[in-house]
Amino acid sequence: MPEPRVRTAVLISGRGSNFAALHAASLAKDYPAEIALVISNRADAPGLDLARTAGVPTVVIDHRTFGGDRERFDAALDARLTEAGIELVALAGFMRLLTAGFVERWQDRLVNIHPSLLPAFPGLDTHARALAAGVRLHGATVHLVRAAMDSGPILVQAAVPVRPDDTEAALAARVLAVEHEIYPRALAWLAAGKVSVEGAVARVDAPAAAGLLVNPAG
Numbered sequence: 001m002p003e004p005r006v007r008t009a010v011l012i013s014g015r016g017s018n019f020a021a022l023h024a025a026s027l028a029k030d031y032p033a034e035i036a037l038v039i040s041n042r043a044d045a046p047g048l049d050l051a052r053t054a055g056v057p058t059v060v061i062d063h064r065t066f067g068g069d070r071e072r073f074d075a076a077l078d079a080r081l082t083e084a085g086i087e088l089v090a091l092a093g094f095m096r097l098l099t100a101g102f103v104e105r106w107q108d109r110l111v112n113i114h115p116s117l118l119p120a121f122p123g124l125d126t127h128a129r130a131l132a133a134g135v136r137l138h139g140a141t142v143h144l145v146r147a148a149m150d151s152g153p154i155l156v157q158a159a160v161p162v163r164p165d166d167t168e169a170a171l172a173a174r175v176l177a178v179e180h181e182i183y184p185r186a187l188a189w190l191a192a193g194k195v196s197v198e199g200a201v202a203r204v205d206a207p208a209a210a211g212l213l214v215n216p217a218g
Contacts, residue, residue, distance in 0.1 A: 005034040006191040009086040011077075011094040012040050016047015017176065018092035018113055018183050023054050025184030033191035037084045039077065041096055057084075063096055074102040090187055091145065100147040108197055110145040111190060113183045115175050117141060117157055122150035127172045130162060138162050138171060140179045142186035144195075144202060153202035155186040155195065 008026075010019045016038070023035045038051035041063045051058045059080050066073040073096070081089060091112040103110060116126040118141040121133075130138040139159035146152035158178035162171060189195050194205045 005032055006087045007036040007085050008033045008088040008090060009037040009039055009081055010035060010090045010092050012045055012047040012092050013042050013095040014045055014093045016050045018179055019047050020050050021180035022184055022187060033187050070099050074099045078102060088191060103145055103147045108144055112143055112145050113179055114141050114150050118150060127168045136162055140175050142182055153197050153200055155202050156182045158182045
């Protein structure tokens, strides 16, 4: 009998390209996570159509109906996740700050991807800020979530060069390509029980594939 796969929800607010990458990876028979649910805080998120086409159940929890009460929104989100038997949660362009209580409830089972080499450039507009800062390397980070925005133990990073003639759009496209490579890998490590956390540091008991500048180096 094959090992049961870990039921995973992907939370989105927009186009859902990282959901698509995670779902594509999950189609492999040996992938340890099942993408069992997609939740969005926006009914018009294009990623919902991607999920429906893929046959993945979807839920909309519109944050606007909670009148700015983040705790009530997070309670509704937690209830849907629990009802669906979700074990891991992957944030993929989910544009809501989660409360400390929600993060604590899902600690080390809640993972995020961010378009920068954290701790550099947390928050929004990362590509424009990287260009303005004149950095030579930019990239993406997958990390376990903590209450502070874009913080938490890092699982994997991938770097891309910043070219002299880069535009924000060109740099964003190169970063997005590596996001789609590293997020499925990090989720697989987490679902397979290969991640341990020591203070602020995540240890991953898995080699990294060649061809990317990543951490762990493997």
